[in-house]
Amino acid sequence: MNSTSPVIIAVDGPSASGKSTVSRRAAKTLGFLYVDSGAMYRGITWKCVKEGIDPRDTQAVTNLLIRIKMELLVKDGAVTYLIDGEDPGQEIRGQAVRESVADIAAQQPVRVYIVSKLRDMATFGSLVMEGRDIGSVVFPDTPFKYYLDADPEERARRRAAELQATEGATDQAAVLSSLRKRDQKDSSRATAPLQIALGAHIINSTGMSIDQVVDVIITDLRAAGVIP
Ligand code: CDP
Numbered sequence: 001m002n003s004t005s006p007v008i009i010a011v012d013g014p015s016a017s018g019k020s021t022v023s024r025r026a027a028k029t030l031g032f033l034y035v036d037s038g039a040m041y042r043g044i045t046w047k048c049v050k051e052g053i054d055p056r057d058t059q060a061v062t063n064l065l066i067r068i069k070m071e072l073l074v075k076d077g078a079v080t081y082l083i084d085g086e087d088p089g090q091e092i093r094g095q096a097v098r099e100s101v102a103d104i105a106a107q108q109p110v111r112v113y114i115v116s117k118l119r120d121m122a123t124f125g126s127l128v129m130e131g132r133d134i135g136s137v138v139f140p141d142t143p144f145k146y147y148l149d150a151d152p153e154e155r156a157r158r159r160a161a162e163l164q165a166t167e168g169a170t171d172q173a174a175v176l177s178s179l180r181k182r183d184q185k186d187s188s189r190a191t192a193p194l195q196i197a198l199g200a201h202i203i204n205s206t207g208m209s210i211d212q213v214v215d216v217i218i219t220d221l222r223a224a225g226v227i228p
Pocket of ligand 1: 014015016037038039041042101102103105106130131132133134182186
């Protein structure tokens with residue numbers, strides 16, 4: 001790594017393990033760009049839902065990938081995107097996308113398409129990128145890999161609180177069951193399953209504050225001489 005090459009921090013882990021909050025805060029502290037790779041898979045899913053494409057129909061999904069234009073841009077300290085000139089905004093967090101995203105993310109052509117976009121983002125500068133396969137597939141050579149986990153009940157509590165704020169009343173038992181289902185799909189798929197990347201620093205954040213987790217990352221970067 002020379003002084004001009006971008007530094008990549010890979011943060012992987014299951015749903016609601018705290019990746020987004022930790023990655024955003026770490027990126028802000030370091031002056032790096034934040035990347036939510038899940039939002040990319042959600043964006044493709046949003047487009048499929050909008051066009052009535054069955055998320056399991058590989059041929060139809062492939063045709064969509066050929067047809068659309070996914071454009072990258074930097075906004076508010078993060079790398080984000082437009083699909084055919086449109087910003088899907090909060091629609092990517094809605095139920096329709098939530099239910100189909102794991103099926104879309106399991107499609108090989110979708111993975112090839114998104115992984116290439118994610119790698120292109122390094123041209124914008126140093127990144128904190130969160131996802132499921134960032135340390136294992138997207139940037140396997142980065143020395144800064146983290147696998148963030150938390151107990152399923154803790155994750156369901158966190159996700160229910162988020163949904164409560166955005167969608168009103170939520171049923172925590174239903175949230176736990178939906179998280180387990182998605183974890184199961186993400187961990188068992190043939191292509192780029194959720195796994196602990198070789199050399200990843202494993203952090204179980206149950207009972208840890210966001211700042212404590214961010215500090216683990218900052219301390220590693222300091223020890224490596226990336227930051228003073
Ligand atoms: O925040 P949450 O865990 O609900 O999901 P997300 O990070 O927005 O990711 C949504 C879905 O995209 C995951 O359930 C995975 O199926 C998929 N994904 C993936 O396959 N690979 C990534 N690098 C990121 C997300």
